[in-house]
Amino acid sequence: MYNFKPYLRTRPNKLWVISIAIATLISTFGLSYVFGRHQKTAANNFCVGVILPLTGNSAYIGQSIKNGMDIARTDYAKQPASKQLNLELEYSDTGGDAARVVTAYQSLVNIKNCPSIIAVQEGVKALIPLAEKDKRVLLATSVPDNGITGQNPWVFRFFVSAESDASTMAEYAFNKLNLRKAAIIYVNNSTGISYRDSFTQKFTELGGNIIEAQAFNPDDVDFRTQAWKIKQAAPDAVYIVGYGKSIANIPIQLREAGVTATFLSMGTISQPEILQAAGEAVNGLYYTTAEFATDLNAGTPELKQFVDSYRSRFRKTPVFFEFFGYDSLRLLLLAAKRGGTEPEKLREGLSAIANIPLAVGTVSVGQDGNIHFPIVVRKIVDGKWTPAP
Numbered sequence: 001m002y003n004f005k006p007y008l009r010t011r012p013n014k015l016w017v018i019s020i021a022i023a024t025l026i027s028t029f030g031l032s033y034v035f036g037r038h039q040k041t042a043a044n045n046f047c048v049g050v051i052l053p054l055t056g057n058s059a060y061i062g063q064s065i066k067n068g069m070d071i072a073r074t075d076y077a078k079q080p081a082s083k084q085l086n087l088e089l090e091y092s093d094t095g096g097d098a099a100r101v102v103t104a105y106q107s108l109v110n111i112k113n114c115p116s117i118i119a120v121q122e123g124v125k126a127l128i129p130l131a132e133k134d135k136r137v138l139l140a141t142s143v144p145d146n147g148i149t150g151q152n153p154w155v156f157r158f159f160v161s162a163e164s165d166a167s168t169m170a171e172y173a174f175n176k177l178n179l180r181k182a183a184i185i186y187v188n189n190s191t192g193i194s195y196r197d198s199f200t201q202k203f204t205e206l207g208g209n210i211i212e213a214q215a216f217n218p219d220d221v222d223f224r225t226q227a228w229k230i231k232q233a234a235p236d237a238v239y240i241v242g243y244g245k246s247i248a249n250i251p252i253q254l255r256e257a258g259v260t261a262t263f264l265s266m267g268t269i270s271q272p273e274i275l276q277a278a279g280e281a282v283n284g285l286y287y288t289t290a291e292f293a294t295d296l297n298a299g300t301p302e303l304k305q306f307v308d309s310y311r312s313r314f315r316k317t318p319v320f321f322e323f324f325g326y327d328s329l330r331l332l333l334l335a336a337k338r339g340g341t342e343p344e345k346l347r348e349g350l351s352a353i354a355n356i357p358l359a360v361g362t363v364s365v366g367q368d369g370n371i372h373f374p375i376v377v378r379k380i381v382d383g384k385w386t387p388a389p
């Protein structure tokens with residue numbers, strides 16, 4: 001009879017050794033491969049946090065900007081570069097409440113670990129020292145307030161500044177329209193105050209007088225008290241500063257109060273829904289705007305491409321804020337392509353951009369962080385813009 005005990009005792013030991021060796025190889029190379037792939041994927045992700053109002057009185061601005069960014073993301077996904085750099089957009093709705101901006105920023109930086117933040121409208125100033133402390137690129141758009149850029153190298157602005165916008169309007173009013181007595185009605189927040197101060201400074205420097213200034217709250221719809229006071233002052237020009245759909249009520253109520261002065265304003269008043277609501281009250285109004293917004297059939301090939309893509313997706317024509325959403329994201333992607341997604345490299349890449357054709361026109365980044373593009377004056381005639389004389 002054969003004795004199987006030696007065989008049984010020896011055979012399992014050999015199998016055990018082989019099994020241990022195979023398991024070791026798998027754990028060493030297999031897991032390193034898995035973790036290596038995970039690390040590579042994480043390194044190739046580019047998170048862009050976006051803080052904007054998607055609800056509230058300014059929701060149409062936030063939604064317009066978001067629509068532009070969504071088109072930019074779709075366009076980017078079609079490019080070969082998207083295979084090497086995966087774009088992640090993280091939107092955070094503030095509801096137009098400036099107090100929610102810091103909380104949104106902290107979540108995007110500390111939880112999502114986004115190296116760059118695009119911030120829209122109110123509350124951006126509170127992020128300026130945080131961006132420097134956290135070493136995060138902060139790109140402000142639809143934020144014209146004075147005092148945004150020039151404080152530290154991490155902050156950029158891609159929008160008209162109150163200083164340049166209001167100064168352009170003041171110079172045109174004084175030199176071209178021969179207006180000498182102006183009243184200002186403005187939204188009582190950092191944006192409105194920046195425009196009020198910049199217009200006042202330039203207009204008085206030229207020799208004009210500001211004879212009345214009236215403020216209103218962002219959610220106001222009744223401006224009859226301010227209109228009556230402006231009527232009593234008898235200006236020959238009224239500079240209207242605000243945004244949101246309720247801004248259409250201002251020229252209406254000024255005319256109803258008997259104000260016959262020439263109306264001046266900013267680009268926000270040229271939105272189709274505002275022009276439609278204001279009707280005859282804005283006929284003859286002059287406003288400043290970016291050059292691209294006056295003729296969508298002209299401009300750069302990038303503008304035409306964006307307009308075509310936007311019309312195809314949303315079944316309507318982009319007006320103003322959509323372009324800044326589109327190009328804001330494209331600027332950051334261009335900076336990431338040039339320098340990388342690490343915050344310092346991203347900042348350097350954005351700072352180096354010069355004479356780049358985008359949808360808004362040819363842009364350059366100034367030493368102070370302002371991103372420059374052409375500004376013009378236009379006039380509303382019968383509900384449509386025309387070139388100003």
